[in-house]
Amino acid sequence: MIKTNNFDFLRLLFAILVIVTHSHPLSGDKGWDLLGEISNGNLQFSYIAVKGFFIISGYLIFQSLLRSKNWIDYFWKRVLRLFPGLFVVLCLTILLAPFVYESPIFYLENRKVYTYLIRNITLFKLQYSIPGVFDSNVYGSAINGSLWTICYEFSMYVLLSFLIFFRAKRMFLGLLLLFVYGLFFIFYFFLSTDFYFHIYDLNSTYLTELGLFFFGGSLLGFFNYHSFRFINRIVFFSGILIFVSELFFQNLVVSRVLIWPFFIIGIGEKATPLISQVGTRFGDLSYGIYIYGFPIQQTLMYFFDFNVIELMVLSVPISMFLGYLSWHIVEKKVLRYKKADPLCLIKLFVDKSLKYKRNVI
Template structure:
């Protein structure tokens, strides 16, 4: 019997599916929120009744798991100062631009107020602060989407505060400490598991429950890197996780077990030796960028392109705007209508904002030592 592959073996192959997974997960969030846009707070988004979490929440769980796996590598290679700079450059420029785009491009187009009144309204300017630094996903703009089932403009940004908290805890804890005592991350994962397994009569504040869930996923990803030489990558464990989740579905352990099982499944998929459709554009761009002149220039733009953050940030406000103007008859039609628009805007965000910001990471401060090449960090580092 051949030995079971580990995460280290997957890394050694030098090619992975993280980019594809990020695109697919961002698409899942877009799909899930189309139902919320269409029906408002009373909607039952896909998978909610069957699993206790909707499709978008499942996708966010996996975003956090993959993020933990990738960013801990950045901390190991670069140190705390460069790590913090890299995190800020990845999150903030795209978020700030998406906020400005929503407030001053989408807002004036869809608001029921005259343009002058919209710009003079203090709520327009308060929206900017509600998004950054408050990360209030329920923030609204004056006269914008006020007659629709959902009134929010940028609902997806609520997760960013939890991501920043995870980044900060990882930096404060210090990677050196984690390397000496890697079991600390297992304890963090176990704490999240325990909080999520509390009996239903114990009601946690929403913020605590959300951080327990997302923090557990992030800790899983960090742990997968720290224990990469020991952690197996085997489809049989994925099947086992599914079966265990089903067996415990009616217990208080069912939800956290399911979440950890899907986190493991995502890591397994990330290292399958195949290219997924979600990364197809980037792969085609990389392979054909050296082709004939008429093909080379546009396809070179797609080489390594990561649309996932742009899809995540712009998807909801564009869904809201498309819903207002085109009034689709179903959430699925809304998805079809909004997808090409989102992809174009996300590409613009990548080329004009995110990619140039990421390039700043390579500008080392005076006296900073050169860093080794990334192992599997990808563009979300």
């Protein structure tokens, strides 16, 4: 029997919420999204979405770590999930950018065209723009502003990967140490001063905050949260605590990282009728929606002077369609190789390449 849950639906919802929030700045609207208006800017849909992504990722990736045979097997699965879809969207961006290109410099003579793929596929020190592309857009020239979270996501994968060398008890101590260190860092530095620094273009504030949500999810994965006897009650009371804390207090990062994982993972582990079948029926569209949404919205704003509602209404279904294509044409097909030995595949590729070269000669 195939285990069903709500995680695919939650990730789909989070990806759509990112597009909803982005519709405001990308259309030139100076206001917040609906949640921002209600909370007076304390929360926005994109904030919940990004943090929710990291909580779910920490929970599921830790379970993947436990199932991995070794360090190479773990990273092989992470690479297959992350890079093929990203590589395709970056290539499509370069190929289609001439249709929105305005510059006296010939497109193929623009050096930034060639660095766009290389800089962004490496995840760190991203290149957000190509001079001449979207320069006249109301938001600015950023082609895909959503990519900034992927380098933080991959950084979490790297930190988590070192736990594969330890037994269960030491795994727990490692997770707890990372989580407590993050709390200490947040409490004594970010909440009291404006102190921050950069690590290879990673902002320490974002790295710590996103890391807390990620490893909060990982801790629940370690304790097999789905098997908790009173999980429904935990979800109910954590939901109440979230409502009360967000209603009466502002910017309580510490309370969020302590409470949100219990609520989001608890909802994700449920198998709600219809909702739990989203992934089975349509596939896991969230990653594709996330990486295509921003450039789609920028393209729509280049050709049309949309207001925030028009941009939102049009960009969501288009991004969902491209997310569907990305999953079924690229991501799903590549993931068939997740159980393969990457070293054997590399050897096979090299052997075939050499054989082809000999035949050509």
